[in-house]
Amino acid sequence: MNDKASFCEVIRRDDGPAINEETFKDDLTRHFYYTLGRDKVGTSRSYLYQALVLSIRDQLIGRWRASRDDHRSQSHRQVAYMSLEFLMGRSLNNAMLNLDLEDRVREALEQYCCELEEVEAAEHDAGLGNGGLGRLAACFMDSCASLGLPVTGYGIRYEYGMFNQSIDNGHQIEQPDNWLREDYPWEIKAPDDCRRIKFFGRVEVYEDKNGRQHHQWVDTRDVLAVPYDIPVPGFRNNIVNTLRLWKSEATDEFNLSEFNAGSYSEAVAQKNLAEQITMVLYPNDSSENGKELRLRQQYFLSSATLQDILVQWVERYGEDFTYFSELHVFQLNDTHPSIAVAELMRLLMDEYGMSWQPAWNITTATMAYTNHTLLPEALEKWPVWLFAKLLPRLLEIIYEINARFLQQVAMKWPGDVDKQAAMSIIEEGDVPQVRMAHLAIVGSFSVNGVAELHTRLLREGLFNHFDQLWPEKFNNKTNGVTPRRWLHHCNPILTQLISEKIGTEWVSDFSKINQLAPFHADEKFQQQWQAAKFKNKQRLALLVKEATGVEFDPAMLFDVQVKRIHEYKRQLLNILHVIHRYERIRLGDTDNMVPRCVLIGGKAAPGYFMAKTIIKLISNVAATINADAAVKPYLRVVFFPNYNVTAMEKICPGTDLSEQISTAGKEASGTGNMKFMMNGGLTIGTLDGANVEMLEAVGQENFFLFGARIEQLDDIFSDYSPNQTIASDPELKEVLRLIESGHFNLFEPGIFQPIIDAIRSPTDPWLTAYDFASYIEAQQRVDQVYLDQSQWTSMSILNTAASGPFSSDRTIREYSENIWNL
Numbered sequence: 001m002n003d004k005a006s007f008c009e010v011i012r013r014d015d016g017p018a019i020n021e022e023t024f025k026d027d028l029t030r031h032f033y034y035t036l037g038r039d040k041v042g043t044s045r046s047y048l049y050q051a052l053v054l055s056i057r058d059q060l061i062g063r064w065r066a067s068r069d070d071h072r073s074q075s076h077r078q079v080a081y082m083s084l085e086f087l088m089g090r091s092l093n094n095a096m097l098n099l100d101l102e103d104r105v106r107e108a109l110e111q112y113c114c115e116l117e118e119v120e121a122a123e124h125d126a127g128l129g130n131g132g133l134g135r136l137a138a139c140f141m142d143s144c145a146s147l148g149l150p151v152t153g154y155g156i157r158y159e160y161g162m163f164n165q166s167i168d169n170g171h172q173i174e175q176p177d178n179w180l181r182e183d184y185p186w187e188i189k190a191p192d193d194c195r196r197i198k199f200f201g202r203v204e205v206y207e208d209k210n211g212r213q214h215h216q217w218v219d220t221r222d223v224l225a226v227p228y229d230i231p232v233p234g235f236r237n238n239i240v241n242t243l244r245l246w247k248s249e250a251t252d253e254f255n256l257s258e259f260n261a262g263s264y265s266e267a268v269a270q271k272n273l274a275e276q277i278t279m280v281l282y283p284n285d286s287s288e289n290g291k292e293l294r295l296r297q298q299y300f301l302s303s304a305t306l307q308d309i310l311v312q313w314v315e316r317y318g319e320d321f322t323y324f325s326e327l328h329v330f331q332l333n334d335t336h337p338s339i340a341v342a343e344l345m346r347l348l349m350d351e352y353g354m355s356w357q358p359a360w361n362i363t364t365a366t367m368a369y370t371n372h373t374l375l376p377e378a379l380e381k382w383p384v385w386l387f388a389k390l391l392p393r394l395l396e397i398i399y400e401i402n403a404r405f406l407q408q409v410a411m412k413w414p415g416d417v418d419k420q421a422a423m424s425i426i427e428e429g430d431v432p433q434v435r436m437a438h439l440a441i442v443g444s445f446s447v448n449g450v451a452e453l454h455t456r457l458l459r460e461g462l463f464n465h466f467d468q469l470w471p472e473k474f475n476n477k478t479n480g481v482t483p484r485r486w487l488h489h490c491n492p493i494l495t496q497l498i499s500e501k502i503g504t505e506w507v508s509d510f511s512k513i514n515q516l517a518p519f520h521a522d523e524k525f526q527q528q529w530q531a532a533k534f535k536n537k538q539r540l541a542l543l544v545k546e547a548t549g550v551e552f553d554p555a556m557l558f559d560v561q562v563k564r565i566h567e568y569k570r571q572l573l574n575i576l577h578v579i580h581r582y583e584r585i586r587l588g589d590t591d592n593m594v595p596r597c598v599l600i601g602g603k604a605a606p607g608y609f610m611a612k613t614i615i616k617l618i619s620n621v622a623a624t625i626n627a628d629a630a631v632k633p634y635l636r637v638v639f640f641p642n643y644n645v646t647a648m649e650k651i652c653p654g655t656d657l658s659e660q661i662s663t664a665g666k667e668a669s670g671t672g673n674m675k676f677m678m679n680g681g682l683t684i685g686t687l688d689g690a691n692v693e694m695l696e697a698v699g700q701e702n703f704f705l706f707g708a709r710i711e712q713l714d715d716i717f718s719d720y721s722p723n724q725t726i727a728s729d730p731e732l733k734e735v736l737r738l739i740e741s742g743h744f745n746l747f748e749p750g751i752f753q754p755i756i757d758a759i760r761s762p763t764d765p766w767l768t769a770y771d772f773a774s775y776i777e778a779q780q781r782v783d784q785v786y787l788d789q790s791q792w793t794s795m796s797i798l799n800t801a802a803s804g805p806f807s808s809d810r811t812i813r814e815y816s817e818n819i820w821n822l
């Protein structure tokens with residue numbers, strides 16, 4: 001060991017679990033006074049929050065380094081989880097929970113006369129994701145660290161995350177999310193590990209003295225990728241994993257001609273272009289096509305990450321990659337980083353002199369792809385011309401991968417040119433396109449869907465040809481959510497009750513939650529369970545009041561649908577039911593009607609006109625209903641603005657009824673559904689995504705099932721006639737009449753016409769009119785059961801008790817055992 005290394009050993013702090021209370025108080029003061037240069041707390045809690053994070057980070061550093069050394073030195077396989085999105089939310093409470101620090105933090109804060117909750121509220125959400133896919137990556141980070149698995153998250157450090165949503169006269173307004181304005185004290189910049197990323201330029205071919213051809217990507221315009229590391233502590237296990245986020249920066253090279261011409265400031269201004277790459281998250285859930293900057297982001301992340309790992313490899317083992325694939329896996333979160341397949345080939349061949357076949361063997365033994373959607377419009381494609389301009393060397397490699405792949409197809413199905421065209425990585429046409437999903441499948445050893453139904457539909461439909469060629473590649477990994485954040489942290493009242501009943505082991509081994517089941521009919525336990533739900537409903541009612549001004553009464557049933565606004569998720573069906581109820585109330589038909597508070601929330605992609613119109617409809621219906629004093633005892637409705645992770649932490653514990661009502665076959669899995677289930681929410685839902693497995697786990701009698709099934713869809717679409725459906729259903733007819741009469745848009749004529757047209761269209765892919773009657777009937781059953789509070793509570797307990805399989809710990813164990821082989 002050289003002197004430098006031993007010096008590092010000496011200054012390393014104790015990485016054991018013991019945290020000295022006095023040191024912690026001193027750390028807090030030191031950071032507040034010296035690091036941040038403050039002497040008064042003032043009204044803003046921001047500095048105190050930062051000092052607190054820095055003190056906690058100090059406690060993490062030793063364990064963090066130990067975990068990293070462990071990953072790097074030991075000869076076990078490690079995983080790079082590559083994702084364009086990580087929807088982390090807040091980290092302070094999660095870190096305190098996982099390190100068991102809460103009591104010490106509260107004590108240390110006493111000297112500042114400040115409650116922990118106030119300081120927590122000063123943390124901005126890290127909103128580097130759109131919805132389910134990004135939140136899944138965040139839950140996976142927590143589970144990997146808690147299971148002690150050597151997994152590093154790799155993503156992009158967007159300067160601006162998911163936009164903040166406000167509602168103005170029922171319209172969505174998007175505001176920039178400047179989450180880094182007050183610094184993000186969790187991150188540590190690691191400029192030593194910065195990587196160089198190439199764009200544009202051209203390819204030169206030359207022969208070496210042995211006559212072998214080499215390709216050189218030259219005349220490129222390069223940008224730097226600078227990593228920022230965020231610690232990911234495991235649950236009380238002394239493990240700290242890393243989330244590494246890349247920021248783009250300009251190289252220090254100037255455009256010499258401009259510089260020499262005296263245009264110094266113009267030359268410097270050019271640098272801004274490089275920094276644009278990681279400026280903003282694309283705010284589109286499940287579809288974004290053709291935007292050049294987005295492709296740049298994807299390549300930037302892929303190249304920086306692969307270089308990071310290859311450089312570390314070469315430092316340790318030199319340029320011998322014989323055992324590389326035994327020690328590394330790259331998990332691709334959707335096709336977004338799938339250009340990594342071609343980039344790994346390029347790096348191994350052009351930078352490390354490998355020939356095609358060994359490089360391909362390594363690539364196809366290390367890449368694994370997770371598919372997240374069946375919606376055809378969401379399958380990523382990039383125009384070939386864009387590739388040729390931006391990433392010319394990568395396009396060459398993709399062509400070569402495709403040529404070799406199509407030979408395999410031709411061997412399997414001789415003469416079947418249709419199959420070749422259908423499976424090709426290149427889609428021919430007026431504007432030829434690169435199909436990223438095909439590149440991902442061809443280049444990966446594992447392709448997984450995210451729920452049983454979704455995986456089955458992938459294999460039978462979208463990717464059927466590939467399944468016939470390589471059945472061994474396909475597997476299912478049903479999604480999950482972390483029970484630390486989505487039960488323990490977000491629902492302390494229920495957590496305490498559960499732990500009193502069955503102990504605390506469920507927090508780290510969530511399969512133990514089923515020990516609650518025997519108590520579902522216990523009268524005393526039911527009362528305690530109801531009391532906990534009631535308190536959480538009070539807490540949610542406060543939030544709703546703050547956000548919208550509308551009073552929610554915790555004695556009423558809380559009916560909630562929060563998720564991205566999308567036609568396939570059918571917020572529209574939900575609001576049709578609300579209007580139907582409103583009608584009944586106005587007609588005096590309220591016998592046995594359960595009073596309800598309906599909350600709908602979620603962001604619409606800024607360019608998605610229908611989704612924005614649906615927000616407007618919900619808002620207008622809410623305004624009409626809430627203004628009607630006669631309706632108030634039975635029905636209240638809000639559109640909840642700026643739905644995000646922190647909001648969900650208050651929403652899911654206070655929910656009675658969870659709306660999971662997507663058109664069958666459209667929702668890959670869903671994860672919101674699982675959060676509600678853990679917190680004792682009952683689900684009204686279709687047989688779609690993970691709902692299918694939730695229903696199996698809890699039993700049909702504890703789930704409000706409705707709607708068309710996947711097997712019926714072909715039949716239904718073959719002669720779908722919504723106008724007939726509407727004409728023959730007086731309730732649906734009346735609901736549509738009310739909307740069409742302009743009742744909800746008296747001074748805004750015509751604005752809901754696109755919605756009416758969509759429902760009445762024989763090609764409506766979302767089957768809103770078709771499923772209406774069945775949905776209303778299921779909502780009737782909801783009311784009936786809710787009138788019997790004992791039965792409802794028993795079902796609620798059974799739902800929490802059956803939620804064990806929906807822990808992301810279970811999901812990650814399956815990835816680890818069946819894909820990663822850790």
Ligand SMILES: *Cc1c(COP(=O)(O)O)cnc(C)c1O
Pocket residue numbers: 130131132135562563564643644645648669670671672673675
């Ligand atoms: C869990 C979660 C989602 C995913 O919700 P789905 O109902 O599965 O679409 C989206 N956004 C946030 C903030 C979440 O916490």
